Amino acid sequence: MKIKIIGFNIIAIGIAIIIMSATLQQKPWVIPEKYKSMKSTVKTSAASIAAGKVLWEKHCKSCHGSLGKGDGVKAKTLKTTCGDMSTAKIQSESDGELYYQSFVGRDEMTNFEKKIPDNTDRWNLINFIRSLKK
Template sequence: MKSGLLLTICIIVAGLIGMAFQTDQSKPWVVPDKYLKMTNPVKATPASIAAGKSLFVKQCQDCHGKKGLGDGTKVPELKSTPPDMTKAAFQGQTDGAIFYKLSEGRNDMPKAKKDLPDDEDRWNLVNFVRTFKK
């Protein structure tokens, strides 16, 4: 009886320690179908990209870095790891998925639609982050 209780306590403690040492394995970010299939209504013109760049510098660069590598100045303060926007894993997403993620935010990533309520601004951002593709 006593050893059974001890075993249970050990398993609970092991679980707690395991949780404490858990590395940053981000859970998959589920994008609703509506956004996955959404087409970008703003064409990636130089004006749109320039507008997106200006917004990116103000709103995103501190964490995502100048080139979207995830090496911004605020990264050491973050709990999560910003993605590398140059990689296929990021660029392989649809415009709608990127639009949804930056609009809604998650964990350290703030909701862009709070500061940028105009959809067009956020689509401009999508057009700009596409320029990071290598």
């Protein structure tokens, strides 16, 4: 009898943890107004995408994977999923939204403002992300 109750509690706690982590993963981004209206200052081009790719491989690939599928080597060690950059959901986000997520970040998506200080570099990276569209 006691064992049954303990077993039930373990299952209930397990389910609660699964539900909690699922909702944590879907937490919507809150993008400040200042960023929402931001527009890219670097027109997309093969050269810009190539420059963005170099930065992507250095700073982002470890978690997001080379094609942004969210399958980088570090992805498995994270609590939150990295998302899939090729999806309409992410591709439909505005320049400023992608910029905020990429450089200001939150939680496991760490801040890159110091590591990538140059504005042209930053927009090159966003142009690379846009090139991952399906």
